[in-house]
Amino acid sequence: MVGKRNVTTFRKLWKIISRDNCTYYTDDWSVYSEVIPRHQHVVGKQHTLSIESNNSNTRHRIARMTRKTKVVSKSEEVVDLTIKLWLHFEDNNNFLDSVVMRFVV
Structure with missing residues (x-):
């Protein structure tokens, strides 16, 4: 939103x-x-401690989610795609698959 x-x-x-x-x-x-x-x-x-912890991790991993930063995107589409990408790689299996594919190719 x-x-x-x-x-x-x-x-x-x-x-x-x-x-x-x-x-x-x-x-x-x-x-x-x-x-x-x-x-x-x-x-x-x-x-709300666990929620705030998750929010903190999100801001840490995705700079554009942090207020007052130079990499904030005002495009709703870019923010949405960034969150989807972050969620994809939060799954360790997805992350490991992408790392393994990089070394295999």
Whole structure:
């Protein structure tokens, strides 16, 4: 989802990701409480540590996901392709296959 970090953009994202049978663990950003139903919403850092760790790893591995960097792409297509490529190589089998193919050829 591309847009400003505000309630309007989050409402658009919520329409895409929301599920009735899920609990959503977030930090205390006020927009979450405005959009996520109270019975599905749990606020607290203790529940978001693994999510933040994953986000940190993503930003570390893909510079264009880091704010205030020279390699940020404003093209939604390029960002989408970058994430797909990163997810592909997060699977160790895909990574090993590509490394082995490089040495075989």
